[in-house]
Amino acid sequence: MRILTLAGRRLAASIPTLVLILIGVFVLLQFAPGDTVDALMAQMGGGDATTARQLRQYYGLDVSAWAQLGNYLWRLIRLDLGFSAIYGKPVATVIAERLPATILLMTASLSLAFFFGLIFGVIAARGVNRWPDTLISTLGLVFYAMPTFWFGLMAIVVFSIYLQWLPAGGFEDITVGLTGWRRTLDIASHLVLPTLTLGLFYMAIYLRIMRGSMLEVLTLDFVRTARAKGMDETRVVVRHVLRNALLPMVTLIGLQAGTMLGGSVVVESVFSLPGLGRLAYESVIQRDLNTLLGIVFVSALLVIVVNFIVDLLYARLDPRITTGG
Amino acid sequence: MDMTRRAALLTSAAIASSVAFPMRSLFAQETPRKGGVFTVHYGAEQRQLNPSLQASTGVYIIGGKIQEQLVDLDAAGNPVGVLATSWEAAPDGKTITFKLRDGVKWHDGKPFTSADVQFTAMEMWKKILNYGTTLQLFLTAVDTPDPLTAVFRYERPMPLGLLLRALPDLGYVSPRHLYEGKGDIRQNPVNLAPVGTGPFKFVTYERGQHVIADRNPDYWRPNAPHLDRIVWRVVTDRAAAAAQMEAGQIHYSPFSGLTISDSARLGKDPRFIVSTKGNEGNARTNTVEFNFRRKELADIRVRRAIAHALDIPFFIENFLGDFAKRGTGPVPSVSTDFYPADNGPQYPFDKKLAAKLLDEAGFKAGAGGTRFSLRLLPAPWGEDITLFATFIQQSLADVGIKVEVVRTDGGGFLKQVYDDHAFDLATGWHQYRNDPAVSTTVWYRSGQPKGAPWTNQWDWTDPTMDKIIDDAATEVDVAKRKALYGDFVRRANTEIPIWTPIEQIFLTAISAKARNHSNTPRWGSSSWHDLWLAE
Numbered sequence: 001m002r003i004l005t006l007a008g009r010r011l012a013a014s015i016p017t018l019v020l021i022l023i024g025v026f027v028l029l030q031f032a033p034g035d036t037v038d039a040l041m042a043q044m045g046g047g048d049a050t051t052a053r054q055l056r057q058y059y060g061l062d063v064s065a066w067a068q069l070g071n072y073l074w075r076l077i078r079l080d081l082g083f084s085a086i087y088g089k090p091v092a093t094v095i096a097e098r099l100p101a102t103i104l105l106m107t108a109s110l111s112l113a114f115f116f117g118l119i120f121g122v123i124a125a126r127g128v129n130r131w132p133d134t135l136i137s138t139l140g141l142v143f144y145a146m147p148t149f150w151f152g153l154m155a156i157v158v159f160s161i162y163l164q165w166l167p168a169g170g171f172e173d174i175t176v177g178l179t180g181w182r183r184t185l186d187i188a189s190h191l192v193l194p195t196l197t198l199g200l201f202y203m204a205i206y207l208r209i210m211r212g213s214m215l216e217v218l219t220l221d222f223v224r225t226a227r228a229k230g231m232d233e234t235r236v237v238v239r240h241v242l243r244n245a246l247l248p249m250v251t252l253i254g255l256q257a258g259t260m261l262g263g264s265v266v267v268e269s270v271f272s273l274p275g276l277g278r279l280a281y282e283s284v285i286q287r288d289l290n291t292l293l294g295i296v297f298v299s300a301l302l303v304i305v306v307n308f309i310v311d312l313l314y315a316r317l318d319p320r321i322t323t324g325g
Numbered sequence: 326m327d328m329t330r331r332a333a334l335l336t337s338a339a340i341a342s343s344v345a346f347p348m349r350s351l352f353a354q355e356t357p358r359k360g361g362v363f364t365v366h367y368g369a370e371q372r373q374l375n376p377s378l379q380a381s382t383g384v385y386i387i388g389g390k391i392q393e394q395l396v397d398l399d400a401a402g403n404p405v406g407v408l409a410t411s412w413e414a415a416p417d418g419k420t421i422t423f424k425l426r427d428g429v430k431w432h433d434g435k436p437f438t439s440a441d442v443q444f445t446a447m448e449m450w451k452k453i454l455n456y457g458t459t460l461q462l463f464l465t466a467v468d469t470p471d472p473l474t475a476v477f478r479y480e481r482p483m484p485l486g487l488l489l490r491a492l493p494d495l496g497y498v499s500p501r502h503l504y505e506g507k508g509d510i511r512q513n514p515v516n517l518a519p520v521g522t523g524p525f526k527f528v529t530y531e532r533g534q535h536v537i538a539d540r541n542p543d544y545w546r547p548n549a550p551h552l553d554r555i556v557w558r559v560v561t562d563r564a565a566a567a568a569q570m571e572a573g574q575i576h577y578s579p580f581s582g583l584t585i586s587d588s589a590r591l592g593k594d595p596r597f598i599v600s601t602k603g604n605e606g607n608a609r610t611n612t613v614e615f616n617f618r619r620k621e622l623a624d625i626r627v628r629r630a631i632a633h634a635l636d637i638p639f640f641i642e643n644f645l646g647d648f649a650k651r652g653t654g655p656v657p658s659v660s661t662d663f664y665p666a667d668n669g670p671q672y673p674f675d676k677k678l679a680a681k682l683l684d685e686a687g688f689k690a691g692a693g694g695t696r697f698s699l700r701l702l703p704a705p706w707g708e709d710i711t712l713f714a715t716f717i718q719q720s721l722a723d724v725g726i727k728v729e730v731v732r733t734d735g736g737g738f739l740k741q742v743y744d745d746h747a748f749d750l751a752t753g754w755h756q757y758r759n760d761p762a763v764s765t766t767v768w769y770r771s772g773q774p775k776g777a778p779w780t781n782q783w784d785w786t787d788p789t790m791d792k793i794i795d796d797a798a799t800e801v802d803v804a805k806r807k808a809l810y811g812d813f814v815r816r817a818n819t820e821i822p823i824w825t826p827i828e829q830i831f832l833t834a835i836s837a838k839a840r841n842h843s844n845t846p847r848w849g850s851s852s853w854h855d856l857w858l859a860e
Binding site: 032033034035036038039040041042043044048049050051052053058085086087088094097098153156157160161164167168169170171174175269270271272274275278279282285286287 | 362364369370371372373379380381383453455458459511512516517531532533534535537554556558559560561562564565568569571572573574733734735736737738739740741744745774775776777778
C-alpha cells in the first residue's frame with residue numbers, strides 16, 4: 001500500500017516536469033527553419049507552391065505556433081499522441097513499433113554494463129594498485145574514451161566482415177523467415193554487437209564507480225569490526241562491503257536510463273536497428289513534431305519508471321533510507 | 326622458400342580469375358538462374374511508395390518494381406512501350422493516342438484497362454505528382470473509346486518527344502478501383518502497400534527495417550521475373566551500408582548511396598562492381614545559385630568573377646575522383662537528344678581575370694583585402710556538395726570575397742532558399758530528367774510562385790529567356806525544339822543566374838553476382854524483370 005501511495009505521489013510530481021519538457025522541445029523545434037512540409041518537399045525532389053499550401057492546411061500547420069501547441073496539449077490530456085505526418089500513422093502506433101528494439105537494446109546494454117562493471121570493479125578494488133587493477137582501469141579508460149560509432153564500425157569490420165561470425169546490421173534476418181526459438185536466437189545474434197558497442201562505454205563508468213565506492217567502504221569501521229569477528233574475506237566483501245558499495249551504482253542506473261536513449265541514436269544508426277533513438281533523429285530531420293513530442297513523452301515516462309524502481313531498490317539495499325520520506 | 330613462392334603464385338592466380346569473372350559474364354551466354362533474394366540498400370525512407378504520386382528515385386527504387394509506366398527507356402535511351410504498346414500524335418500536337426497492352430492484370434487480379442490510365446492521369450499526374458502538375462498543365466481530358474485505347478487531349482500542343490521522355494518517370498499507372506471513391510488519394514493506405522502490374526508483388530513494409538516484394542507469378546512478360554524476392558534494407562548510415570555490402574547482407578547500393586571513399590575502395594574489390602553505368606538517365610550537375618536581390622550578385626561581372634575564381638578541374642581531380650567531369654551547362658553531355666554543339670561561354674579558372682572583373686564592377690578590396698561578404702547555403706544531399714561549399718569559401722577568399730557557410734538540413738535548406746530567400750549563394754544539385762522541359766527550365770523561367778522548391782527563386786527575370794522556354798515547351802517540330810534548347814543553354818551560360826560547373830552521374834555499387842543489371846539508362850528505377858543472381 002505504501003508503495004502505491006509513493007508511486008502515485010512520484011507520478012503526480014513528475015507531471016509538471018513532463019509538461020515543461022514538452023513545451024521546451026516544442027519551442028526549440030520552432031527555432032529550426034522549415035516545417036514538415038518543407039521536409040516532405042525535400043524528400044519528393046520537387047513540388048509546387050499550391051501543393052505545399054494544401055499540405056500545410058492538412059497537417060494543421062497554417063495556424064500559429066501557440067495554437068499548435070495548445071492543440072497538442074489538449075490532445076495529450078485525452079491521451080491522444082496525434083498523427084505522424086511522415087509515417088502516415090498514429091504516433092502511438094509508430095512508437096509502439098519501435099519500442100521493442102530500443103528496450104531490448106537498453107536492457108541488454110545496461111545489464112551487461114552493470115554486471116561486468118560490478119565484477120571488474122570488485123576485482124580492481126580487491127587488487128588495488130596491483131596488476132589486475134592496472135589492467136582493468138586501463139581497459140576501462142580505453143572503452144570510456146573510444147567514440148561509440150567508431151567502436152561499432154570496428155566491431156563490424158572485425159566480427160562481420162573479417163570473421164563473418166555476426167551480422168553487420170539489422171534487427172533480424174528477413175531473407176529466410178524464421179519463427180519461434182530460431183527467430184529469438186537470430187535476433188539475439190543481431191543484438192550482440194550493438195549491445196557491446198553501447199554497453200562497454202557504460203561498463204567503463206560503472207567499474208570506476210564500483211572500484212571507488214568499494215575502496216571507500218573497505219576503510220569503514222564496520223568492515224574492520226566484521227574482520228575482527230573473524231569473518232572470512234569473501235563473506236566480508238559480499239555481505240558487508242558490496243551491499244553498501246552498490247548504492248552509488250544504483251543511483252547511476254536511474255540517471256543513465258535517460259542518457260542511454262540519446263546514446264542509442266548512434267548505435268541504432270550504425271547497426272540499422274529500428275529503435276526510438278533513430279526515430280527521434282529522423283523526426284527532427286523531417287520536422288515531424290507530433291512524433292518527436294510523442295517520443296519525448298514516452299522516454300520521459302520511461303525515465304520516471306526507472307527512477308521509481310531505483311527508489312525501491314534503495315530502500316531494499318539500505319533500510320535507513322525510508323520510502324516514506 | 327619454395328612453398329611461399331608457390332602459395333604466392335596460387336593466390337595471384339586466384340585473384341586474377343576472380344577479377345576476370347565479371348568480365349566473363351559479358352561474353353559467355355549464361356542461362357538465367359531462377360530464384361534468389363536480391364537485397365538493396367535503402368538510404369532514405371519515404372512517406373509513401375506510389376510513383377504515380379511522387380516522382381523521386383527514393384520511390385522508384387521500390388515502387389518501380391511493383392507498378393509500371395506506359396513507357397520506359399531501352400538500353401539506347403529510346404522510349405519503349407511497357408503498359409502502352411504504341412503511340413501516335415495528331416499533326417497539331419493536341420491529341421496523343423496510346424494503345425495499351427492486352428491481358429495485363431493488377432496484383433489483385435482485376436484487369437488493367439484504359440480507365441486506370443484515365444483516372445491516374447487526371448487525378449494523380451495532373452493534380453498531385455511533382456513535375457507532373459507542370460507537364461500535364463494543359464491536359465484537358467483522357468478519352469477511353471475502348472478498354473485498350475487512351476486518348477490524351479491537350480489545350481496547347483504537347484511535343485510527343487517530350488511526353489515520351491517524361492513518361493518513364495512521370496507515367497506510372499495506379500489501379501483506379503483501389504483509389505476512386507476511397508477518400509483523399511494522398512492518404513490512401515494503398516500508397517504504403519502499392520498494388521501494380523509489375524514483376525514483383527508487395528509483401529510487407531516494416532518502418533525503419535525493410536520492405537519486401539515477392540515474384541508476381543502472373544506477370545505478363547514470359548519467363549519473368551527471375552528473382553524470388555527483393556528485400557530493401559533501411560540503412561541510413563553510409564558507412565554501415567558499405568560494411569553490410571562487404572558482409573554480404575546487401576547486394577546493391579544505388580544512387581551514390583555510399584561515401585566517395587567507400588565507393589572507391591569497393592571498386593577495387595573483385596566481389597563488387599562500382600560504376601556509373603545504368604544511371605545515364607540520372608545525370609546531375611552541381612550548381613552555384615546566385616541571389617539577384619544582392620546588388621553585388623545582380624551585376625553580371627561579379628557572377629562571372631566568381632565562376633572564374635573556382636579551379637573546377639582541381640576540385641574534381643582531388644575530391645570527386647574519376648566519377649565527375651567539368652559541366653558545360655544546364656543540359657548534361659549524356660543527353661544525346663538535346664546536348665547542343667555550342668554551349669556558349671565557359672568560365673575557365675583565372676584568378677587575375679576574376680579580380681579584374683570585381684574591380685571593374687566597383688568592388689575594390691577594402692581593409693584586409695576583403696571586397697564584400699556573402700552567405701553560402703549548401704544543400705545537405707551529398708558529401709560532394711559539402712566539400713564544394715568549403716572549396717567555394719576558400720577560393721573566393723583568394724579574390725577578396727568573404728564567404729560564410731551556413732549549414733542546415735533538408736527542410737531548413739528549402740525553407741531558407743526557396744521560401745525566405747535568405748541566401749546569397751546556394752549550392753546543390755540539379756537533376757536532369759531526359760528532357761529540359763521536365764525539370765530544368767523551371768530553374769530559369771521567371772514568375773515561379775514563392776515556396777516552390779527547385780524553381781527560379783533567384784529573382785532573375787529575363788523576357789528573352791522566358792520566351793525561349795515557352796516556345797520550346799509547345800514546339801512540335803523535333804529539330805526546332807532542339808535548336809531552341811541550344812539557345813536556352815547558351816543564354817543560361819551567358820547570363821549565369823545559376824552556374825553548373827560540374828557534371829556527375831550517380832554511382833552504383835553492386836555485387837558481381839548480379840546479372841542483367843545496369844542495362845538501361847535509369848536502371849535503378851526500372852522494374853528489374855530480367856535481373857538474376859548467379860550462384
